[in-house]
Amino acid sequence: TLDDQPHLVQSITSNKYLAYYEEEALMWQKNLGNINEAIRLLSEVQKTWSFLINLFIYPEEVKKELPKESQEFVKIDEHVKKILSNGFQLKNVCKFSNQNIDDVFILNILEKIFKDLNTCQKGLNDFISKKRKVFPRFYFLTMEELLDILANGNNPLLLFKDKNYMNKIVQAADKLEMEGGEKSRPRIKALTSCVGVEKIEFYNNGIILEGKVENYLQDVLDILILSIKKKGQEYMEKKNIDRVQWIEGNYAQLNLLLNSIFWVSDVEARFLELQKGNSNALPDYLKLNISKLTDLIKLVQGDLSKPLRQKLMCLITVDTHNRDMVDKLIKEGVQRAEEFHWQSQLKFYWDQEKQDSYSRIADAKFWYGYEYLGNGPRLVITPLTDRIYVTATQALHLNMGCAPSGPAGTGKTETTKDLSSALGKACYVFNCSGEMNFETMGNIFKGLASSGCWGCFDEFNRLIPEVLSVCSVQFKAVTDAIAMKKDSFYMEEDLVKLDPTCGAFITMNPGYLGRSELPEGLKALFRPITVVVPDLELICENILMAEGFVEAKSLARKFVTLYSLCRSLLSRQDHYDWGLRAIKSVLVVAGTFKRAETTISEASLLFRALRDFNYPKIAAVDLKEGKRLWEVPLGTTR
Numbered sequence: 001t002l003d004d005q006p007h008l009v010q011s012i013t014s015n016k017y018l019a020y021y022e023e024e025a026l027m028w029q030k031n032l033g034n035i036n037e038a039i040r041l042l043s044e045v046q047k048t049w050s051f052l053i054n055l056f057i058y059p060e061e062v063k064k065e066l067p068k069e070s071q072e073f074v075k076i077d078e079h080v081k082k083i084l085s086n087g088f089q090l091k092n093v094c095k096f097s098n099q100n101i102d103d104v105f106i107l108n109i110l111e112k113i114f115k116d117l118n119t120c121q122k123g124l125n126d127f128i129s130k131k132r133k134v135f136p137r138f139y140f141l142t143m144e145e146l147l148d149i150l151a152n153g154n155n156p157l158l159l160f161k162d163k164n165y166m167n168k169i170v171q172a173a174d175k176l177e178m179e180g181g182e183k184s185r186p187r188i189k190a191l192t193s194c195v196g197v198e199k200i201e202f203y204n205n206g207i208i209l210e211g212k213v214e215n216y217l218q219d220v221l222d223i224l225i226l227s228i229k230k231k232g233q234e235y236m237e238k239k240n241i242d243r244v245q246w247i248e249g250n251y252a253q254l255n256l257l258l259n260s261i262f263w264v265s266d267v268e269a270r271f272l273e274l275q276k277g278n279s280n281a282l283p284d285y286l287k288l289n290i291s292k293l294t295d296l297i298k299l300v301q302g303d304l305s306k307p308l309r310q311k312l313m314c315l316i317t318v319d320t321h322n323r324d325m326v327d328k329l330i331k332e333g334v335q336r337a338e339e340f341h342w343q344s345q346l347k348f349y350w351d352q353e354k355q356d357s358y359s360r361i362a363d364a365k366f367w368y369g370y371e372y373l374g375n376g377p378r379l380v381i382t383p384l385t386d387r388i389y390v391t392a393t394q395a396l397h398l399n400m401g402c403a404p405s406g407p408a409g410t411g412k413t414e415t416t417k418d419l420s421s422a423l424g425k426a427c428y429v430f431n432c433s434g435e436m437n438f439e440t441m442g443n444i445f446k447g448l449a450s451s452g453c454w455g456c457f458d459e460f461n462r463l464i465p466e467v468l469s470v471c472s473v474q475f476k477a478v479t480d481a482i483a484m485k486k487d488s489f490y491m492e493e494d495l496v497k498l499d500p501t502c503g504a505f506i507t508m509n510p511g512y513l514g515r516s517e518l519p520e521g522l523k524a525l526f527r528p529i530t531v532v533v534p535d536l537e538l539i540c541e542n543i544l545m546a547e548g549f550v551e552a553k554s555l556a557r558k559f560v561t562l563y564s565l566c567r568s569l570l571s572r573q574d575h576y577d578w579g580l581r582a583i584k585s586v587l588v589v590a591g592t593f594k595r596a597e598t599t600i601s602e603a604s605l606l607f608r609a610l611r612d613f614n615y616p617k618i619a620a621v622d623l624k625e626g627k628r629l630w631e632v633p634l635g636t637t638r
Contacts, residue, residue: 031094034107038097041110042083048117049080055124059151061213062127069123076116083109132447133497135214137221139447140428141168153213157181167194169217170224171426172374185209191224195374197307198252203227225370232258232370233355244299252311252375253424256318257357257368260348263322267329271337282330289323293545301548301595307375313546314378320542321381346389346422359423361390364397369424369452369501379411379418380542382535388415392505395527399483401475401504403460403523406531409579412507415531416456425501426453432462438470442492445471445504449478449491452499460506461515472522475504479525536560536580543584547591551602559583559606565629570622586613 055062056073063070083106087096099106131150132138138146149165152158157178159165166173174194178186189206192199203226209216232254238246239262247255266285273281296319300312325345334341346361348368357368379385388404395402404412413429420427430444441463448455463471474491481489481498488497506526509515540556549555560583567578590609597605618626 031098035093035097037107038110039093041107041114042087045080045110045114045117046084048114048121049076052117052120052124053077055147055151056120061151061153062124065127066123069120072116073120076113076120079109079113083113129494131214133450134212135217136447136451136497137169137217137453138214139443139451140453149213156186156209156213156216159213166191170221170372171195171428172372172376176220188220188223191372193372193374195376196252196310198375200224200227200251200372203230224372228254228370228372229356232357236261236350247311247315248308252307252314253373253421255311256314256378256422257348257424259315259318260322261350261357264347264349267326267342268337271335271342274335282326286323286326286330289319289326293319293323294550297545297548297550300546301598303595310375310377316546317378317380317542320545344390345386346393346419361393362397364393366393366396366423366501369426371420371424371426373421373424378421379414380539382538384532384534385411385415385418388529388531389419391527391529392416392419396503398527399479401479401506401526403506403508403526403528404531405508405510405528407533408509409581410531411534412531413456413458416454416505416507420454420503425503426451427456428453429456429458431458432460434462434464436463436467438467438474441467441471442474445474445478446491446494446496448502448504449481449489450497450499452501454503454505456505456507458507459509459515461508461510461518463516465516465519468516468522469519472519472525475522475525478502478504534580536563536583539580540583540587543587544590547587548594549591549602549606555602555606559587559610562610562629566626569629570626571619573619573622575617582613586610589613 052073056066056070057077083101086099086101090096090099097106101109128138128146128150131146138149141149145165145168148163149159152163160176161178164175166176170191172193172195174192176188177190177192178188180186185208187206187208188202190199190201202223207216207219207223209219228251231251235246235250235254235258239258250258267282270281270285293316296312296316300309300316304312329341332341337343343362346359348357348359350357359366359368392402392404402416404416406412417427417429428448444455447453461468477489477491478498482500482502485500486498488495490496504526537556537560540559541552544552544556563578563583566576570576586609587606589612590606593600593605593609594602614626
């Protein structure tokens with residue numbers, strides 16, 4: 001091979017008979033050295049040239065923004081094509097690597113081209129950096145996606161209709177509904193969701209996508225947030241209309257937000273009644289909560305459209321937690337809104353003066369972000385979830401990050417995402433790996449700081465120690481700027497504007513192979529919390545209620561007991577899964593049966609789902625034991 005030949009020639013030149021063939025040996029030593037250098041330079045040149053050609057040659061947008069670099073690249077393009085054509089004609093690597101072109105040695109030409117390409121690359125990087133400062137969410141796109149958007153910025157129809165880049169800008173978005181655009185810039189009138197089925201009608205008939213791409217994308221975000229906010233203001237005044245009509249006409253995330261605002265207002269009103277001597281204020285309200293929840297469960301059993309069913313299931317999830325919370329307040333003897341049991345809850349309020357909503361938990365306050373979330377499912381809120389919420393929000397309140405750690409599958413990332421959804425914030429999840437360098441992390445921190453989004457770094461301790469060390473400096477720059485209430489700050493000699501509502505979360509699986517120990521300086525910037533196995537029974541009960549089961553509590557207890565017995569009594573098989581994901585899959589199937597056959601008992605329907613889901617994967621050695629286990633806990637006699 002080419003790597004072996006120079007070593008062979010080197011050994012020949014050290015031979016005692018070198019004098020007989022010295023000239024030829026030195027000639028081959030030089031030729032092979034030139035071949036190696038030519039291949040290295042040519043591969044670097046080709047890689048950079050092929051990356052830049054689609055930006056500097058074709059798009060008019062880049063030519064206008066970088067006229068000097070574009071003209072320089074046209075000359076480089078001619079030289080590269082000439083060299084490649086020359087190599088194609090020669091078809092001999094030795095001749096190619098040792099030739100002169102126009103009286104200039106080939107290696108000198110390649111070095112000059114590589115240097116000029118780097119100059120063009122630097123100009124492009126500065127150009128991209130300016131665009132990212134105007135629209136910070138560009139930091140979260142891959143370089144290929146970003147360059148495609150910038151190159152075709154004058155053609156919104158291509159970007160957001162044909163190529164559909166909108167879900168790269170807003171995670172829950174699918175497509176923009178546009179009007180016109182063939183001869184002039186289009187007007188956007190609505191946005192459809194890729195999370196569930198939902199459509200956002202833009203306020204005041206939308207906007208026209210005018211100006212540069214980074215400017216009109218910011219306008220799209222602004223009109224989207226304004227449209228959701230205006231809808232919320234409208235439905236705050238409609239709380240007395242029929243509840244189903246109110247749920248169906250409103251956006252899914254606003255249903256949950258306004259429902260929580262009304263619940264908090266009602267509970268605090270009951271506290272005032274307690275102080276006036278009405279000892280039945282909270283017990284009576286608990287009965288009202290149970291009645292409303294039962295109505296929603298009965299409603300979800302009917303024949304509903306998919307979007308409405310999803311909205312109702314989310315409301316059942318939240319209302320179940322509200323019911324349990326009121327029950328807990330009664331059991332703990334809470335009498336005032338100032339007591340810790342109430343203060344530690346994530347509570348939502350409406351500011352009448354500002355016509356805006358905000359949340360409180362302990363002494364932390366957060367204005368609602370109005371990031372579009374779509375019409376998707378919400379996480380079941382357990383006591384563990386509440387504790388994570390308190391720790392995470394206090395960390396943000398103290399200008400820190402939060403570091404949930406624990407075994408895989410305990411809900412670290414999902415809980416972080418659910419908290420961001422509750423507060424109306426965009427949350428980007430980054431799967432960390434050893435290949436990520438400090439420049440990648442720096443760009444992510446710049447994007448989070450300037451956009452106000454949250455970042456969740458999954459398995460953060462997979463980063464190498466050198467990168468973790470730099471991350472501590474980068475994130476400290478962000479937290480210091482927030483603490484000092486600055487509008488902008490410097491990171492790596494780059495001026496970054498600051499949105500103080502940003503946040504960073506790192507999740508870790510301790511004790512796994514290939515994990516690094518976090519530096520002490522980095523640990524000090526993140527508030528730790530240990531996440532344990534979630535309350536499966538409570539989660540099952542919530543899912544069953546959302547699927548329309550009335551006997552959810554007893555069935556959930558039996559079901560979780562059954563799966564724990566299966567885990568301990570059946571043999572160990574690679575394809576067995578008795579965890580939360582498998583449980584949820586069975587319960588969703590049972591919900592489908594429940595809606596299709598309303599007259600059959602709920603235990604029988606659950607058994608059928610269990611049988612259909614598990615029988616095909618049970619090993620022969622476990623079949624008898626498995627059948628015996630499944631029949632007893634659910635009270636069936638099959």
